[in-house]
Amino acid sequence: MPVWRAVAVPSQAAMDLADFQTQMRALYGDRDRGRGLARTFAWFTEECGELSRALFRGTPADREHEFADVLAWLASLADQAGVDLARAAQRYADGCPRCGSAPCACDRPGAG
Numbered sequence: 001m002p003v004w005r006a007v008a009v010p011s012q013a014a015m016d017l018a019d020f021q022t023q024m025r026a027l028y029g030d031r032d033r034g035r036g037l038a039r040t041f042a043w044f045t046e047e048c049g050e051l052s053r054a055l056f057r058g059t060p061a062d063r064e065h066e067f068a069d070v071l072a073w074l075a076s077l078a079d080q081a082g083v084d085l086a087r088a089a090q091r092y093a094d095g096c097p098r099c100g101s102a103p104c105a106c107d108r109p110g111a112g
């Protein structure tokens with residue numbers, strides 16, 4: 001039985017971040033850990049470049065594809081680094097982590 005079949009993730013339902021990280025570990029964890037954090041990060045940045053191209057020159061389908069790939073590499077990196085993505089996302093659960101407001105009321109634009 002392939003490893004990925006051992007993971008109980010409904011293929012048509014939305015995955016939460018914890019399920020997604022578990023799925024990426026099952027699919028690529030061994031290979032990515034073998035590659036190491038630095039080389040996995042290099043692949044992540046390569047995927048970010050592909051996302052950039054999709055954002056500015058791609059189709060909606062290209063964008064969806066590249067967002068999935070960037071998220072996959074991010075989840076794999078988080079796994080190697082010992083970071084639980086679902087737990088990390090809680091940083092934003094109650095509003096902006098700096099000012100506490102939703103929407104953010106900080107002078108500086110953007111996340112984090």
Ligand SMILES: [Zn+2]
Nearest residue numbers: 096099104106
């Ligand atoms: Zn803020």
